[in-house]
Amino acid sequence: MIARWAQTRRRFGWPSAAGLLRRRRTSGALLAGGLLATVVMSVAPSAYSAPKQSDVTAPRGTLTIAIPQYPPSLDPASGQNAYSDFFDLAYAPLIVKEPNGEFKSGLATSWQYGSDNKSFSIMLRSGVRFSDGSALTAAATKTWIQHEIAFSGGAGAGYFASLSSIDVTGPLSLTLHFSAPTPELELIFSQILEMGEIGSPNATSGKTLTTATDGAGEYMLDASHTVTGESYTYVPNPYYWDKSAVHWKTVVIKVITNPSTVLSALETGQVDVAEVQPITNAAAAKSAGLRVDAPLTLYMALALENRNAAPLSSLLVRQALNYAVDRGPIAKLLGNGYGLAIDQMAVPGDDSYDAALSNYYPYNPAKAKQLLAKAGYPHGFTLPVLSLAAAQQNTLAEALQGQLANVGVTLQPDIVPSVNQYETDIAGTSFPAVTLSWGRLPAVTQYQILWGPNGQSSRPFKSSSRQLNDIYDKLITAPTSTEPTVAKEMQQYLVQNAWYLPVAATPLAEFYRSNISGVNAAPQRNTDYDVEFAPAS
Amino acid sequence: MLRLIVRRTLLSVPLLFIVSTSTFVLVALIPGNIARTIVGAQATEQQYLSVRRSLGLNEPLYTRYWQWLEGALHGNLGLSLYSQQPVSSLVDSRLAPTLSLVVGATVVSALVGVAFGVAGALRRGAIDRVVDGVALLGLSIPSFFLGFVLVEWFAVKFRLFPASGYVAFGVSPADWLESLVLPVVTLSAGGVAVIAKQTRDAMRDVLDRPFVRMLSATGIPRHSIIFKHALRSAAIPVVTIVGLVFVAVLGGSVVVESVFALPGLGSLAVQATTESDLPLIQGIALYFTVIVIVVNLIVDLAYGLLDPRVRVA
Numbered sequence: 001m002i003a004r005w006a007q008t009r010r011r012f013g014w015p016s017a018a019g020l021l022r023r024r025r026t027s028g029a030l031l032a033g034g035l036l037a038t039v040v041m042s043v044a045p046s047a048y049s050a051p052k053q054s055d056v057t058a059p060r061g062t063l064t065i066a067i068p069q070y071p072p073s074l075d076p077a078s079g080q081n082a083y084s085d086f087f088d089l090a091y092a093p094l095i096v097k098e099p100n101g102e103f104k105s106g107l108a109t110s111w112q113y114g115s116d117n118k119s120f121s122i123m124l125r126s127g128v129r130f131s132d133g134s135a136l137t138a139a140a141t142k143t144w145i146q147h148e149i150a151f152s153g154g155a156g157a158g159y160f161a162s163l164s165s166i167d168v169t170g171p172l173s174l175t176l177h178f179s180a181p182t183p184e185l186e187l188i189f190s191q192i193l194e195m196g197e198i199g200s201p202n203a204t205s206g207k208t209l210t211t212a213t214d215g216a217g218e219y220m221l222d223a224s225h226t227v228t229g230e231s232y233t234y235v236p237n238p239y240y241w242d243k244s245a246v247h248w249k250t251v252v253i254k255v256i257t258n259p260s261t262v263l264s265a266l267e268t269g270q271v272d273v274a275e276v277q278p279i280t281n282a283a284a285a286k287s288a289g290l291r292v293d294a295p296l297t298l299y300m301a302l303a304l305e306n307r308n309a310a311p312l313s314s315l316l317v318r319q320a321l322n323y324a325v326d327r328g329p330i331a332k333l334l335g336n337g338y339g340l341a342i343d344q345m346a347v348p349g350d351d352s353y354d355a356a357l358s359n360y361y362p363y364n365p366a367k368a369k370q371l372l373a374k375a376g377y378p379h380g381f382t383l384p385v386l387s388l389a390a391a392q393q394n395t396l397a398e399a400l401q402g403q404l405a406n407v408g409v410t411l412q413p414d415i416v417p418s419v420n421q422y423e424t425d426i427a428g429t430s431f432p433a434v435t436l437s438w439g440r441l442p443a444v445t446q447y448q449i450l451w452g453p454n455g456q457s458s459r460p461f462k463s464s465s466r467q468l469n470d471i472y473d474k475l476i477t478a479p480t481s482t483e484p485t486v487a488k489e490m491q492q493y494l495v496q497n498a499w500y501l502p503v504a505a506t507p508l509a510e511f512y513r514s515n516i517s518g519v520n521a522a523p524q525r526n527t528d529y530d531v532e533f534a535p536a537s
Numbered sequence: 538m539l540r541l542i543v544r545r546t547l548l549s550v551p552l553l554f555i556v557s558t559s560t561f562v563l564v565a566l567i568p569g570n571i572a573r574t575i576v577g578a579q580a581t582e583q584q585y586l587s588v589r590r591s592l593g594l595n596e597p598l599y600t601r602y603w604q605w606l607e608g609a610l611h612g613n614l615g616l617s618l619y620s621q622q623p624v625s626s627l628v629d630s631r632l633a634p635t636l637s638l639v640v641g642a643t644v645v646s647a648l649v650g651v652a653f654g655v656a657g658a659l660r661r662g663a664i665d666r667v668v669d670g671v672a673l674l675g676l677s678i679p680s681f682f683l684g685f686v687l688v689e690w691f692a693v694k695f696r697l698f699p700a701s702g703y704v705a706f707g708v709s710p711a712d713w714l715e716s717l718v719l720p721v722v723t724l725s726a727g728g729v730a731v732i733a734k735q736t737r738d739a740m741r742d743v744l745d746r747p748f749v750r751m752l753s754a755t756g757i758p759r760h761s762i763i764f765k766h767a768l769r770s771a772a773i774p775v776v777t778i779v780g781l782v783f784v785a786v787l788g789g790s791v792v793v794e795s796v797f798a799l800p801g802l803g804s805l806a807v808q809a810t811t812e813s814d815l816p817l818i819q820g821i822a823l824y825f826t827v828i829v830i831v832v833n834l835i836v837d838l839a840y841g842l843l844d845p846r847v848r849v850a
Contacts, residue, residue, distance in 0.1 A: 072619045153572075153588045210621050227630050228620055229808060230800035256701065256798040264688045264700035265798070288693075418811045424572040427585065 060247035063516070063533055066256045066265060066274035072228050074221065075209035076197040077148040079155025081527075085275070087197055088530045089234045089251055090131070091215030094122060094141075094189040094196030101349075101524030103186045107136060107198060107216060111189075116477055117181035122189075124172040129239035130200035131213065131220040133318035138174040142166045142200045145176070151518035154505055158448060159188050159195055179182025181476040183483075184444045189399075191529055204468070218246045218531050247534040252403075266290055266511055273512040273519055273533060278392045279336050285511045293528070294338040295505035295521040296347050299438045300396050302385065302501040306432035307463040311381045318372035322361035324407040330399045331504035334392050340505045344495045345438075345446070347505045349523040351484050352443040352491035360495050368407045386431035387413045388422040393435040396503060402433075429460050436500075438510075440526045447472045453495065468493050538841055545837060549830040553823065560822040561602045564815050570617045571813045592618050601687045612755075614823070615816040624820035628802065632824065635801035637713070638790055639828075641721040643783045646728025652695050653729065653777065654736020654766065658744060668733050675730030680789055684723040684796035691719055701798035720797045722791055726778060728782040733776045739771035746770075754780070780836035784829055 040321075071083035076091045085476055110123045128136040145166060148156030162180040175246040176185075189196030203214035210385040211228065213221040219234035226232045234251040254271065256262050263281050265271040267288045282292050304312045304321070313319045327341035346353035372380060387397035397413035404411050414431065416422050426434055438450065450456050452472060453464035471493060475486040494500065510528055512519045518532035572589035589595060596604075608615050614624035657668035692700035698719050704712035743749065744767055752762045791803030798804075802821055809817040 073621070145661065152591060153584045157584065227800055228622055228627060229805065230631075254702070257804075258795050258798065260685055261688075261701050261796055261798050264685075264693055265702070267693045268696065268700045270700055270702060418813075421567075427573065427582070 010355055026152055027453050036127045041189070063248045063251045063273070064271045065251065065253050065530065065533075066262050066271040066519055067253055068255070068257050068262075068275065068277070069481040070232075070255045073210045074100050074213055075151070076194045076199065076215070077144070077151040077154050077156060077209075079148065079151075079159070079194050081192065084191065084527070085253055085530050086232060087194055087215075088191050088217070089219040089253075090213035090217045090221060091194075091199060091218040091235070092240075092531075093191040093194070094124075095186050096196065096526055096529075097187065097190040097192050099520045099522035099525050101522075103190065106190075106196065108189070108196070111186070113183075113185070114175075117183045118178045118180075119175055120182070121175040122173065124174075125241065126172055128216050128241050130202075130216050132200050133239060134200050134202055136198065136216050138168045138170060140201045141198055142168055142174055143204060144198045145195070147199075147204045149186030155193070156195060156479055158454075159193065183476050184442050187445065188444060192525070192527065216240070219248075219251055243379070245531065246486060247531075251530070263288070263290075263511070266513060269513065272516050273510055273528075276509045276511050277507075278334070279338055279509040281511075282336055282338065282509065289514065290511050291514060291519070292509060292511055293519050293521055294509040295523055295526055296338075296340055296505040297440060297508035297521070297526050298391075298506050299342065299345050299347075299440070299502060300334055300392065300504045300506055301345065301435065301436045301438070302396070302400060302503070303434050304432070304499060304501060305434060305457050305463060306461040307499070308461050309432070311375070311377060311383070312432050314375040315497060316371045316375035317377065317381075318501075319361070319362060320368040320375065320407065321404065321409065321501050322498050323364045323371065324368035324409065325361075325400060325403050325501060325503065326363040327503050328363075330396070330403075331506075333399060334395060334479075335505045335506045338507045338509070342502045342505050344491050345502050346491055347440065347523075350440055350442070352487040354488040354491050354495075357491065357495050361498075365407050367438075372407060372409075377408075380410065382410040383433055384431050385411055385413045386422065386425050386434040387415045388419065388435065388437075389415050389417045391437040392421065392506070393437055396437075397435050400501070400503070426456065427460060432461075437506075440505075443490050444472070444475060447475075447490065451490075451499070457499065463492050465493075465497070474507055538838070541837060542695075542834065543840065545830075552830065556822055556826045557606070557819060560603070560819055561605070561815065562598070564810070564813065564818050565598050567810075568814055571815075573584045600650045601815075603716045605816060609819075609823070614820040617809075617812045617814055619812045619817070624816050625818060627805065628820045628824050631800055631802045631805045633705060634799045635790055635794070635803060636828075637703075637706070637717055638720050638724060638793065638801060639786050641717055642724035642728060642786045642790075643779065645721055645725040646782050646786070647733055647775075647779050649725065650729045650732025650738050651768075652803060653733035653764065654775075655740055657733065657737035658740035659763070665737070668737055672730035675726040675728075678726060680723050680726065681792050681796050683726055684719070684793060687719045687723055688796070703797075703799045703801075716799075720793050720799060720810060723796070724786050727789070727844055731782060732775060732778055732813065736771065736775050739774050740767060743767045743770045755839050769843060773840060776836055776839045776843065780832055783832050787825065787828065 065085060066393070067085050069082065071078070071080060071086050074086055076087035088160060093106045095103050095111065096106040098104055107125055108122045108127055109125050112121045112122065124136060124138060124141065124142070130136065134140070137179055145156070145160065148154060148494070149160050149163070162178045162182055163176060164179045165177045167175045167177065171374060187193055191197065198216060199209060200214040203209050203212070208214070212223055218240050220237045222233040222235045232253040236246045236249070256265065256271070256274070259276060259281055262271065262276065263273045263285060267290070271318050279294055282294065285292055302321070304318050322343070327343070331339040331341040340347060344354065344357045346450055372378065384395055387393045394413070394415045396416060397411065401411040401413060416425060425431060448455065451468060452458060453469065458464040468490065471486065471490045475483065475490060478486045508527070510519050510521065515536050517536040518534045519528055521528045522534065572585055572592055572594055594603065595657055605615060614628070616622065617624055620627070654669060655667050657665045688700050691697045698715050702716060704716045706713040749762060749767055752766060753759070790801060791807060793799070794801040794803040795807070802824060806821045807817065809821060
């Protein structure tokens with residue numbers, strides 16, 4: 001029905017729909033004969049003017065993006081990339097990660113690692129101004145990096161943990177010195193991890209960035225047309241250095257939490273692009289003429305965290321859990337047809353992805369039972385698991401609960417209602433295992449925030465591994481040519497030692513209207529970049 | 538009448554205190570805390586503790602409540618822990634959509650419900666059964682489901698109204714009205730049902746009374762008997778129900794605001810609760826309580842207007 005209507009609309013355009021409306025109005029009023037219909041119809045004469053298809057090619061000047069959540073602060077120094085849409089529009093990064101995975105110039109025209117990855121030199125673009133009119137300089141960049149490190153609860157402290165000094169070597173050049181090898185700085189300074197999204201020193205000293213923007217990006221926040229938590233309006237930054245990259249007169253980010261509401265808003269043209277997770281309405285979106293960009297972005301897994309205490313201290317037990325799960329049906333369920341069953345915490349395109357590890361743990365409940373018996377659990381055991389009633393983690397927990405019951409393992413998921421409670425509990429030691437919905441990142445970064453001693457999967461139970469740490473040390477000093485090999489070695493360690501029960505890679509999808517181009521979360525980049533959204537020609 | 542207003546206003550003070558105290562304690566008992574939300578799961582324990590300290594979460598609950606109460610008495614509801622913006626400005630910015638929605642839904646419920654109720658009382662038979670059917674439907678269809686059905690038909694298919702969002706009255710009165718039609722109809726369904734049944738029963742009761750037969754016998758026109766005399770007599774229980782419908786609609790607005798992406802108090806309350814943003818939850822609860830108190834006062838005043846005995850009492 002929806003498809004037929006969409007076709008009719010495309011063929012005849014809005015006027016014929018208005019005719020339909022007029023006929024409906026007359027008969028509807030007669031039929032209802034009451035105030036309810038009168039109220040509805042009395043407003044109808046000015047029938048809602050949804051954007052016409054013809055408007056699509058002649059840009060309306062406004063791009064509307066729907067996002068399900070909003071950030072506590074608009075300051076990109078927080079480094080919370082779940083809110084990157086809010087930051088990317090107003091803050092250009094030093095380095096841009098392109099859809100093909102390559103890095104290209106942003107605010108920096110060139111960059112170079114020093115010996116042993118212990119220094120990093122940056123040359124800035126000249127003539128760049130922030131939206132307050134002040135100039136981008138090496139000194140301003142240094143101030144910004146210091147601001148990121150000092151940002152309370154921000155990601156900068158972790159990324160720059162080994163930063164020992166920043167030398168301003170010229171008006172537009174600076175060098176960062178590290179006490180330990182620090183690779184992946186291109187990624188850290190790109191729009192993906194946001195540390196290169198430099199803000200004006202005036203704003204950092206004025207502490208205005210929670211509710212305002214002052215970057216050197218294409219747009220800037222129009223606070224007078226912004227309602228926190230509801231809609232954020234961006235207008236072009238008059239000082240942006242490349243006017244051709246500014247595609248819209250206005251960009252509006254609307255916070256819409258309900259996926260069905262998002263779909264209706266897309267269908268009626270109230271929204272042009274929407275971030276959707278989980279990808280439940282893809283078929284309906286496609287049949288309504290919308291486009292779907294669904295790159296595999298998230299790993300869904302059970303993290304077996306307490307590897308210091310029984311039963312998860314046993315490698316046999318962890319391996320048994322991996323053999324006990326038939327990943328295919330769960331991947332289908334979680335990805336709604338767009339998912340991929342995985343045995344490792346990586347997918348093709350990731351530096352640590354190792355094809356040899358595919359199907360490392362084929363579904364084999366008999367073998368799982370055997371391993372459990374060998375480990376001293378012939379009748380299985382009970383495993384408390386922390387999960388979240390969002391991001392499909394509860395679905396994952398329930399699916400695993402059903403499958404693991406077949407080998408005698410009783411999963412006891414504690415499905416908490418809020419991210420807030422989940423994040424509080426995950427930092428504690430009440431749950432030996434937790435369900436994860438985790439973004440794709442290079443092995444070095446994954447080690448820093450997930451696998452390593454300070455990572456989420458090792459810190460609570462102090463369950464890191466010397467061997468893994470050694471591989472990391474090798475990785476951060478490895479020359480570019482051997483880096484992928486070492487990254488794979490890290491993945492091999494994780495899989496062979498069954499630190500996780502990886503189940504599926506799922507997409508963080510974007511639904512968008514056909515009048516928009518540039519929505520491109522290619523596998524090599526994993527995420528869209530909002531400033532690339534442009535009117536389709 | 539003035540005495541009534543003063544008495545009711547004074548009675549509302551302890552109510553506000555009780556609501557604010559119980560909200561504070563109940564929210565504090567919810568597991569999780571906002572410092573975790575702000576720093577994220579990957580943050581170190583030091584980062585988490587630092588944010589926790591900076592938000593004042595290390596203070597005992599009674600100290601935090603006292604600080605909040607002190608500020609509230611001076612008109613300062615504090616800062617949102619999540620966005621660090623003044624609670625009063627956050628709540629104020631969400632007030633208009635919610636009031637538009639709730640007042641609109643109550644008015645529509647009252648007008649349509651009374652119309653159906655009067656029709657049902659006067660024409661027993663088919664219309665009576667229609668009223669019963671409408672009431673049953675209105676009460677049994679969940680508002681989120683009705684909302685999606687209306688969106689699919691009136692927004693997506695026929696393009697009559699916007700599928701979501703809110704336009705401020707000051708920006709465009711016509712767009713404001715358009716943006717409210719579907720949410721108001723969604724939210725009114727239950728209210729229409731309740732008010733229609735109540736009106737029909739009350740009207741039937743009044744129409745069967747001897748004074749109505751007396752009025753007919755004296756030659757007063759039927760429409761005058763119905764609308765001037767009978768409906769006025771039947772209105773007191775209906776006004777009570779309208780007041781209750783308003784409160785129910787205020788609660789129901791949380792779901793409807795989510796379905797139609799309206800930036801109202803309901804959706805803000807959900808966000809604030811999810812984030813354990815205590816000052817914001819307190820502010821919203823306070824506003825909700827004040828709205829309910831004001832509505833109850835209006836209902837009491839309406840009694841007085843409809844029944845002179847209440848004024849004397």
